Amino acid sequence: MKIAIILFNLGGPDSLEAVQPFLRNLFSDPAIITLPSWLRLPLAHFISKRRAPKALGIYEQIGGGSPILGQTEAQARALEEALSQGNHHEWRGYVCMRYWHPLTDAVVKSVARFAPDRIVLLPLYPQFSTTTTASSFRAWHKVAHFKTPTRTVESYPVEPGFIAASVELVKQGLSEVGAAPRRVLFSAHGLPEKVIKAGDPYQRQVEQTAEAIASQLGGVDWTVCYQSRVGPLKWIGPSTDAEIARAGADKVGVVLYPLSFVSEHSETLVELDIEYRHLADKAGVPKYVRVPTVGTHPQFIAGLANLVRAALAEHEEMA
Numbered sequence: 484m485k486i487a488i489i490l491f492n493l494g495g496p497d498s499l500e501a502v503q504p505f506l507r508n509l510f511s512d513p514a515i516i517t518l519p520s521w522l523r524l525p526l527a528h529f530i531s532k533r534r535a536p537k538a539l540g541i542y543e544q545i546g547g548g549s550p551i552l553g554q555t556e557a558q559a560r561a562l563e564e565a566l567s568q569g570n571h572h573e574w575r576g577y578v579c580m581r582y583w584h585p586l587t588d589a590v591v592k593s594v595a596r597f598a599p600d601r602i603v604l605l606p607l608y609p610q611f612s613t614t615t616t617a618s619s620f621r622a623w624h625k626v627a628h629f630k631t632p633t634r635t636v637e638s639y640p641v642e643p644g645f646i647a648a649s650v651e652l653v654k655q656g657l658s659e660v661g662a663a664p665r666r667v668l669f670s671a672h673g674l675p676e677k678v679i680k681a682g683d684p685y686q687r688q689v690e691q692t693a694e695a696i697a698s699q700l701g702g703v704d705w706t707v708c709y710q711s712r713v714g715p716l717k718w719i720g721p722s723t724d725a726e727i728a729r730a731g732a733d734k735v736g737v738v739l740y741p742l743s744f745v746s747e748h749s750e751t752l753v754e755l756d757i758e759y760r761h762l763a764d765k766a767g768v769p770k771y772v773r774v775p776t777v778g779t780h781p782q783f784i785a786g787l788a789n790l791v792r793a794a795l796a797e798h799e800e801m802a
């Protein structure tokens with residue numbers, strides 16, 4: 484049997500020229516700006532133009548583009564390998580980005596050429612949000628009209644492989660800081676407060692992930708906080724920068740784990756590694772360790788493989 488797995492992620496600009504069109508795609512998404520299209524599209528043009536200089540500054544610091552595509556491709560290949568063990572199905576992973584290439588239209592065409600017997604939609608967002616997972620699913624269903632049975636993984640905030648990989652990485656971070664007083668900051672991408680008030684389960688799922696990891700760390704001080712605020716709306720808190728300042732005031736080391744990201748990109752390599760590290764220095768944080776994202780950690784990939792198999796098995800036996 485031929486099985487296509489669609490790995491959804493946000494995408495990022497692959498050159499400085501791509502920064503503004505990438506931002507325009509992002510702000511044109513009705514899941515990000517909930518206005519009718521006659522107002523949203525000109526606004527997206529305006530906001531992306533206004534945001535571009537700041538975003539250019541961000542991507543200039545990481546070689547002029549985002550590494551997210553290469554990282555996600557590596558996850559797709561590792562997942563194919565994990566799924567291929569012990570069976571003779573043909574598993575093929577397709578990376579499908581929401582705001583930069585490979586975009587949905589092109590991915591749907593590639594999948595159609597493969598002519599799979601089953602399709603599995605797999606978001607690379609452990610926690611569900613209307614702004615990420617639901618947006619990617621909507622974009623997919625708008626273009627994809629396959630007769631092929633399609634299964635969906637919605638979210639996996641406490642999936643055991645994801646949690647085990649996270650625990651291992653956070654423990655390495657803790658040992659880098661040593662025995663001195665320290666606090667684990669579980670930093671998630673933020674969201675406007677009104678998105679949560681409208682029923683988005685993201686914040687609750689982020690808290691579930693943090694609790695599941697913390698319960699295996701053996702009594703460390705920890706807290707959840709939110710990074711990457713953009714725009715004038717009120718976002719959920721506490722903010723990661725405020726938590727770094729509090730750690731400085733309390734004179735505790737920081738082990739920061741970005742628990743809503745599963746790969747490296749501008750939000751980790753610039754915001755966490757450059758901007759927040761600088762903030763931690765200024766705030767008097769004795770030691771600041773940023774824990775890497777799960778990437779192709781074997782336990783994370785094994786967890787994704789289990790999710791895919793479970794989604795397929797819901798309707799039939801896939802031995």
Ligand SMILES: C=CC1=C(C)c2cc3[nH]c(cc4nc(cc5[nH]c(cc1n2)c(C)c5CCC(=O)O)C(CCC(=O)O)=C4C)c(C)c3C=C
Nearest residue numbers: 493494495515538549551612614615672674713748749750
């Ligand atoms: C303005 C609204 C935004 C919302 C809401 C939002 C939600 C959200 N985003 C991610 C993951 C990523 N976002 C990334 C970049 C990025 N995000 C926004 C805006 C919102 N995100 C902007 C404007 C940008 C571009 C960079 C910048 O100008 O600061 C990325 C990184 C892309 C890359 O570099 O490859 C990721 C990943 C999540 C998980 C999320 C909601 C839960």
Ligand SMILES: [Fe+2]
Nearest residue numbers: 493672711750
């Ligand atoms: Fe974002």
Ligand SMILES: [Fe+2]
Nearest residue numbers: 711712750754
């Ligand atoms: Fe950001």
